[in-house]
Amino acid sequence: MLIVLFLKKNKPKIKIEFLFKQKLNKNQVIMPVTNHQNYSQGKLTLKEIRKKETKDGTGNIIKYLQAVFNYDHPINGSTIKGNPNFEICPVTTPIGFVKENYKLSSFSTFDITDPEVQDCIDIKERTQIKGWVKCDDNVELKMGIKNSVATSKAKIDVYNSPEDEGTVVSSVEENTVMQVENQNDEGTWLLVVTGGKEGFFSKVYNDVAKIIFDNRAACGLASLSKLEDIKGRMKAPIYWHRDKETGDFIEGKNPSAYLKHTYFSAQPARGDKPAMTERYADFKTPLTGDEKLSLDIMMNSALTFRPVVALTNVYIGAGKITPQFYVSSAVVTDIKKIEKVHQQQETLDKYSQDKELLERLRTQLAASKGFTEERKQEQENIEKSRSTPDSPVQEGTQQNLQDFLSGGPKKETVNLEPSNDDDDDIEIKGLPSL
Numbered sequence: 001m002l003i004v005l006f007l008k009k010n011k012p013k014i015k016i017e018f019l020f021k022q023k024l025n026k027n028q029v030i031m032p033v034t035n036h037q038n039y040s041q042g043k044l045t046l047k048e049i050r051k052k053e054t055k056d057g058t059g060n061i062i063k064y065l066q067a068v069f070n071y072d073h074p075i076n077g078s079t080i081k082g083n084p085n086f087e088i089c090p091v092t093t094p095i096g097f098v099k100e101n102y103k104l105s106s107f108s109t110f111d112i113t114d115p116e117v118q119d120c121i122d123i124k125e126r127t128q129i130k131g132w133v134k135c136d137d138n139v140e141l142k143m144g145i146k147n148s149v150a151t152s153k154a155k156i157d158v159y160n161s162p163e164d165e166g167t168v169v170s171s172v173e174e175n176t177v178m179q180v181e182n183q184n185d186e187g188t189w190l191l192v193v194t195g196g197k198e199g200f201f202s203k204v205y206n207d208v209a210k211i212i213f214d215n216r217a218a219c220g221l222a223s224l225s226k227l228e229d230i231k232g233r234m235k236a237p238i239y240w241h242r243d244k245e246t247g248d249f250i251e252g253k254n255p256s257a258y259l260k261h262t263y264f265s266a267q268p269a270r271g272d273k274p275a276m277t278e279r280y281a282d283f284k285t286p287l288t289g290d291e292k293l294s295l296d297i298m299m300n301s302a303l304t305f306r307p308v309v310a311l312t313n314v315y316i317g318a319g320k321i322t323p324q325f326y327v328s329s330a331v332v333t334d335i336k337k338i339e340k341v342h343q344q345q346e347t348l349d350k351y352s353q354d355k356e357l358l359e360r361l362r363t364q365l366a367a368s369k370g371f372t373e374e375r376k377q378e379q380e381n382i383e384k385s386r387s388t389p390d391s392p393v394q395e396g397t398q399q400n401l402q403d404f405l406s407g408g409p410k411k412e413t414v415n416l417e418p419s420n421d422d423d424d425d426i427e428i429k430g431l432p433s434l
Helices: 115-121 200-214 227-232 295-299 345-351 355-386 401-406
Strands: 002-008 013-019 044-055 061-075 078-082 085-087 091-093 097-100 103-109 129-134 139-142 148-152 156-159 168-172 177-183 189-194 256-261 282-284 302-317 320-336
Touching (some): 097 295, 129 168, 156 189, 200 227
Parallel strands (some): 256 320
Antiparallel strands (some): 061 078, 061 302, 091 103, 139 148, 148 177, 156 168
């Protein structure tokens, strides 16, 4: 509720604004929230810069800063200054929530085919038009030391190659300014980049970067002389999957983010402070009304929900500038069973884009059915031969085991006795007669 008082004193009017938060009960208040599609650049303002310190694992003191912001929320034709709370596009947590000590987070994906999602998370780099335009009377070229630009004097086409027979990929209207990246050898065609749009998160980051740049001395960043230096230290809020070799965005791969959720663990009573139960972000459905989902359901279900994120502060320290977004509440629109994802899913997705590899594997898989069946038959034949009883040993062929092992000749008994002949010759079997 906004109350405006006009006090008269010596003619001039003094306008005093009082901001009250509408009370629901003793512990709850309604905070102003702006939908991401209604975000206005320039309405984010610096509230204060806090000096903070903490200790690392070895006990060393680490000093850092927190920049805290306000946002002018447009409500019913008026403006209410409050915390930067924004309702963003729907997101999905395919593997549920993760609770770790004092943290509650979720791996979340964005359906980039949804126009509202694009409006929320898109970046200029992904949506810019890149192609070739003919350098003729319809294009005015201005050469610079570092950057060159071309301005269209009429509506012109953008081609995928520097030739009239190329494919038209887009067109630009009159007075469109295009960044020139290159030209063909004859200078008759220009490789340009133009257009592109920035989503909600990009707009917020640009505002944060500008405010910190304007207050860089107070933020301990006086050595940074360019706005791009500030942006270079800020980690992007959304992860876009790119081809590691070309750097191009992987089509069909949804962008993702690790969302942080407001969470307070249970605390025992200490001194004058009463015991506190476990508290976490309100996740509700249109069916449950004021009853929020249990943490157990959130951790063991794949949810699709529309969250409210709060820019709690911007961390400045250790050479990093990190906007801290926390989900404070959400409306759940879908609850599903968690589907197991292969631990090499990212690698599978990468190779699924290689058409030549897929065609080769398709041929090999078809052929593998044949040689797999052959191998299976060979194994069955081997097992069958092992299960067949040994053939009986023919009489007279069994060897003396001791002779076989020793490698010596077979021993035979020799009878030495006189023959019936008159002479005294002794016949020894195996020897020639003398």
